[in-house]
Amino acid sequence: MTDTIAALASGRPPAALAIIRISGPAAFAVVQQLAGRVPPPRRLSLCRLHHDGQLLDEALVAVFPGPASASGEDLAELHLHGGPAVVAGVLDAVTAQPGVRLAEPGEYTRRAFASGRMDLTQVEGLADLVSAETASQRDQALALAGGALGRLADQWRDRCLNVLAEAEAGLDFAEDEADVAERLDEAARDQLADMADELAALIADSARAMRIRDGLTIAVTGPPNVGKSSLVNALAMRDVAIVTAIPGTTRDAIEVPIDLNGVAAVLIDTAGLRDTDDPVEAIGIARARARAASADLVISVASAEAPQWTGDGALRLLNKCDLAAPDVPPDVLAVSATTGAGLPALRDWLSHWAHNLIRPGEPALLSHARHRAAFADAESALGDAAMASEPVLRAEALRAAAHAFGRIAGRVGVDDVLDRIFSRFCVGK
Numbered sequence: 001m002t003d004t005i006a007a008l009a010s011g012r013p014p015a016a017l018a019i020i021r022i023s024g025p026a027a028f029a030v031v032q033q034l035a036g037r038v039p040p041p042r043r044l045s046l047c048r049l050h051h052d053g054q055l056l057d058e059a060l061v062a063v064f065p066g067p068a069s070a071s072g073e074d075l076a077e078l079h080l081h082g083g084p085a086v087v088a089g090v091l092d093a094v095t096a097q098p099g100v101r102l103a104e105p106g107e108y109t110r111r112a113f114a115s116g117r118m119d120l121t122q123v124e125g126l127a128d129l130v131s132a133e134t135a136s137q138r139d140q141a142l143a144l145a146g147g148a149l150g151r152l153a154d155q156w157r158d159r160c161l162n163v164l165a166e167a168e169a170g171l172d173f174a175e176d177e178a179d180v181a182e183r184l185d186e187a188a189r190d191q192l193a194d195m196a197d198e199l200a201a202l203i204a205d206s207a208r209a210m211r212i213r214d215g216l217t218i219a220v221t222g223p224p225n226v227g228k229s230s231l232v233n234a235l236a237m238r239d240v241a242i243v244t245a246i247p248g249t250t251r252d253a254i255e256v257p258i259d260l261n262g263v264a265a266v267l268i269d270t271a272g273l274r275d276t277d278d279p280v281e282a283i284g285i286a287r288a289r290a291r292a293a294s295a296d297l298v299i300s301v302a303s304a305e306a307p308q309w310t311g312d313g314a315l316r317l318l319n320k321c322d323l324a325a326p327d328v329p330p331d332v333l334a335v336s337a338t339t340g341a342g343l344p345a346l347r348d349w350l351s352h353w354a355h356n357l358i359r360p361g362e363p364a365l366l367s368h369a370r371h372r373a374a375f376a377d378a379e380s381a382l383g384d385a386a387m388a389s390e391p392v393l394r395a396e397a398l399r400a401a402a403h404a405f406g407r408i409a410g411r412v413g414v415d416d417v418l419d420r421i422f423s424r425f426c427v428g429k
């Protein structure tokens with residue numbers, strides 16, 4: 001018999017409320033034992049929870065009979081007062097019941113997947129939703145958790161299987177019907193080429209989807225002491241990077257997440273670029289150059305006291321404008337990390353740039369490397385199918401394409417990725 005699992009599903013106590021979830025065949029027996037009754041399904045009922053003759057809490061209890069529950073099994077939720085002693089006492093009482101143990105991270109979701117309540121893309125969407133920090137990450141995660149990609153992959157799988165059915169019918173044509181077979185063959189070839197084109201466009205858009213999830217990278221570069229770290233702190237509104245009057249203060253590349261009007265980005269503070277004999281600083285400078293080379297945006301900073309820019313960042317800033325007022329070239333933003341002058345304009349610039357690149361209103365579905373890989377495999381299989389000289393080879397390539405789409409929803413060939421996907425969840429999810 002399957003274990004019944006229990007865990008704290010809400011945040012760390014103390015809190016106003018704490019929710020313990022219990023899932024599995026013994027879930028309702030546990031409620032009966034602690035509350036003295038099993039309340040009516042799918043609504044909150046006030047219950048006094050006892051264990052060993054001791055009152056543990058007055059709680060709101062809901063039971064959800066399987067299979068129509070979040071985990072697909074009998075599921076109970078205990079909404080407790082969120083004090084550490086209450087939570088510990090109730091968890092101890094729950095796990096003291098026969099057949100009940102503490103849940104592993106992601107185990108509820110794993111059971112929901114195993115029972116067919118969710119496909120694998122919905123599991124990924126749920127994990128993304130729990131870790132979403134910006135509005136665009138949340139929107140994308142909600143679309144994924146709602147099954148949008150799973151449905152798309154299923155439609156594609158059906159299209160492949162339809163062409164496959166036609167291709168297999170073509171295998172049966174007799175010699176004297178060669179011209180019919182020939183015409184069918186040509187139609188299939190065109191159809192497959194169109195499908196491969198459509199897929200290529202979807203795959204090309206996956207870079208955007210992944211950037212929404214991972215955040216855009218913005219490297220802040222320039223000579224020592226121009227105020228790069230000061231600017232990063234000012235933009236992040238947190239004192240993250242060390243600022244001193246000593247040139248060469250920043251060594252390691254420091255990453256600071258920021259929210260650009262709903263789009264996630266990572267600011268990367270870097271070591272000031274100059275010739276140096278200091279081996280540690282030299283490593284920092286090499287890292288700075290590498291981060292700038294791979295960033296989505298490079299901001300080149302100069303000081304108003306000596307307006308010279310190193311490198312060719314897409315955005316040039318003139319910092320320390322409180323100290324001097326030189327001529328500012330038209331494509332340069334004048335700012336002061338100290339007084340905050342020009343920072344609203346800088347934030348606007350960055351938000352516009354991010355929104356143009358990401359287009360957060362347009363759904364982008366292939367947000368995981370796994371999705372992209374499966375679609376790319378399908379695309380190449382469809383290409384093979386279009387080029388196939390023999391109907392048998394075409395059928396084989398079409399089967400490979402359908403299989404690749406089946407991997408997306410987790411219907412086939414995903415055993416190796418399951419542990420990795422579920423390990424992203426916390427206990428209680």
Ligand SMILES: Nc1nc2c(ncn2[C@@H]2O[C@H](COP(=O)(O)OP(=O)(O)OP(=O)(O)O)[C@@H](O)[C@H]2O)c(=O)[nH]1
Pocket residue numbers: 223224225226227228229230231242243244245246247248249250251270271272273319320321322323335336337338339
């Ligand atoms: N007056 C004025 N001083 C600034 C401004 N921005 C930074 N500073 C000062 O300039 C000095 C260097 O600032 P940092 O932020 O450490 O400069 P950095 O470019 O990160 O320097 P490195 O990491 O050494 O390359 C510090 O003393 C800051 O207080 C500004 O806008 N106005």
Ligand SMILES: [K+]
Pocket residue numbers: 224225243244245246247248249250
């Ligand atoms: K400095």
Ligand SMILES: [Mg+2]
Pocket residue numbers: 228229230241242243249250269270271272
């Ligand atoms: Mg610095």
